[in-house]
Amino acid sequence: MCDGGGREGAGDGAGICWQHGPGRSAGAKGEEEGAARGWGLPWCRARSQAAPATPNATTLLSPSHARAPLPALLPVLSLARAALPAGSGSPRRGRAARIAGSCSPRGRGLGFPACPARSPRSCSARAFSLALPGVSSARRRRRRRRRSRGGGGGGGGGVGGGAAAAGAGAAPTMSGEEEAAELTIAEDLVVTKYKMGGDIANRVLRAVVEEANSGASVLCLCEKGDAMIMEETGKIFKKEKEMKKGIAFPTSISVNNCVCHFSPLKSDQDYILKDGDLVKIDLGVHVDGFIANVAHSFVIDASKDNPVSGRKADVIKAAHLCAEAALRLVKPGNQNTQVTEAWNKIAHSFHCTPIEGMLSHQLKQHVIDGEKTIIQNPTDQQKKDHEKAEFEVHEVYAVDVLVSSGEGKAKDAGQRTTIYKRDPSKQYGLKMKTSRAFFSEVERRFDTMPFTLRAFEDEKKARMGVVECAKHELLQPFNVLYEKEGEFVAQFKFTVLLMPNGPMRITSGPFEPELYKSEFEVQDGELKALLQSSASRKTQKKKKKKASKNAENATTGETAEENEAGD
Structure with a gap:
C-alpha cells in the first residue's frame, strides 16, 4: 500500500483513506497521487488494515477529472456526495472551501467519511484547500477583484509595498444590494x-x-x-x-x-x-x-x-x-x-x-x-x-x-x-515610490472628492507624484x-x-x-413668464422631529433648518 511518501506500504491488507479508497494497490498509487496533487490535496499516509465497504467521494473521481474545470466536476461531485453514508455531513461553503483536519470529525464537513487513521503520526492530511487546478491563489484573488468591480478595467498587477496597492486597490463600487440601500433625500x-x-x-x-x-x-x-x-x-x-x-x-x-x-x-x-x-x-x-x-x-x-x-x-x-x-x-x-x-x-x-x-x-x-x-x-x-x-x-x-x-x-x-479627482474605475500598478505614496494619501484623505495639490504638506513631491497617476488616468484633471x-x-x-x-x-x-x-x-414670452413665476416650494405639513433626533450629534442642528426656504 502507498504510504504517501512514494513508498509501498508494508501491509498487504486493504488500506483506505479518502484519497485512495478501499483496497488501492501500490500499482495504482502513482496515478492517483497525481490526481490528488492536481487537486491540491495532501498525500495521506494512512495505512489502516480495516477497510469499510462504503466507497468514498474521491474513488469516484478519475485522474482525468483532476484537471477538469470546476463546472464539469459538479455532476461527479454530486454523485460522490450521494454515495456517502447518512449523517456524514454537508460540504462547508466558502471562497476557497478551506477545510482543516480531514482525518478528524471536522473533515466530514466536506462530505468525505473520516479516514480510519486518527493518529497524527500516521496521517499527514492535516488541512487542504479545494482549489482550481493550475490556478494560483494570487490569480484567483485578482479574478475576484475584477468580478467585484463588475468587470472594470484590469489592473496591471500589484507592485511591492503597502502603498503599491495604490494601483491595485479595490475601487469603491456598489453591488446590487448596496444600490438598493443607497441613501437619498427621502430620508x-x-x-x-x-x-x-x-x-x-x-x-x-x-x-x-x-x-x-x-x-x-x-x-x-x-x-x-x-x-x-x-x-x-x-x-x-x-x-x-x-x-x-x-x-x-x-x-x-x-x-x-x-x-x-x-x-x-x-x-x-x-x-x-x-x-x-x-x-x-x-x-x-x-x-x-x-x-x-x-x-x-x-x-x-x-x-x-x-x-x-x-x-x-x-x-x-x-x-x-x-x-x-x-x-x-x-x-x-x-x-x-x-x-x-x-x-x-x-x-x-x-x-x-x-x-x-x-x-x-x-x-x-x-x-x-x-x-x-x-x-x-x-x-x-x-x-x-x-x-x-x-x-x-x-x-x-x-x-x-x-x-x-x-x-x-x-x-x-x-x-x-492643480485640481484632480480620483477615478475609481481605473486601476494601475504605480512604479514610482513617490507616486505610490502620493496616491495612497489621496485615497486616505480625499477618497473620490476633488482636491488641490495645495493641500499636501510637501508640494514638490505632490507635483512629482501626480504625474504618473494622471498619465495612467488614476486621477481626473480639472484643467x-x-x-x-x-x-x-x-x-x-x-x-x-x-x-x-x-x-x-x-x-x-x-x-x-x-x-x-x-x-x-x-x-x-414663455421665458419671461417662467422667470416671473415663483420658485418657492409648496407648503407641506410634515414632522421634522425625526431628523433632529437623528442629527443629535450635530452641533448646529438649528442652522441646518434655516435654509429650508432658501429660495
Missing part, C-alpha cells in the same frame, strides 16, 4: 446633512467675496476658503469619528476670460485682483459625502453708485437669469433638454454664448459627477451623444451655468492643473480653461434638492441685480 437625516453642507458653503462663499477686493491675492483667498471649510465642517458631528466631511471642491477663483478651475499653488505665479475684474468663486462642501456646491460672479468695487455696464453686465445678467430659469425647470417630470434650450435662448438675448459642452451633474453620496447631466451649448455631435434624461423626485443636482461674452469656446492655455483674451465669462452654480413639494435650493451667492445694468433683456 430626513440626509436632507439635514445636505442643508448643513449648503449652509457652510454659503457662509464660506460670502466670507471670500468680502475679502475679494482690489489688491487681494487669489492664492490667499483660495487658502482662506479651504481653511474655513475645514474649520466649519470640523464643528459638526464631532461624535461621529468615522464620518468624513470637508472639501467637496477646492476654492478656485477665475478672473475675466479665465473660465474655471484656477486655484494656484505657492510655487505658481499668483494673480492680484484689481478694480473692474470680473471674479468667479467656485467651491464645494460635503458632510458624510453629501455634496453642496456653489459658485458666484461679481465685479470688483461695483456699487450702487458705480454700477457695472457693458459686456461685463451683459454676461453676468445672462448667466444669472439662466440659473434662475434652471431652478424653475429642474423639477420632476421635466427633461434636461428643456434646460439646455432655455439657456441658449436667454444667453442669445444678451448677445452672449453658453460655454460649449459644459455639464451640470446629478449628485449622490460621495459622487460629484453622477450619471444624469445637463449640457450647455452642445455641438451637433454632442447632441447625438448626450443622453436625454428626466428629472425625478428625491434627486440632487449641482446646476452649473457658465456664459461667455464671446464664442463660448473654452480651451486649455497651458496653465498648470484650467480660458476664453479668448478680452472676453468675459460669468458663472453661477447652485445645488438643488428635488423634494416632493418642489425644488429646494440649498446654495446661492449674494447676488445684487441692481449693480448690473444691461441694455438687453429676455425677449421670449
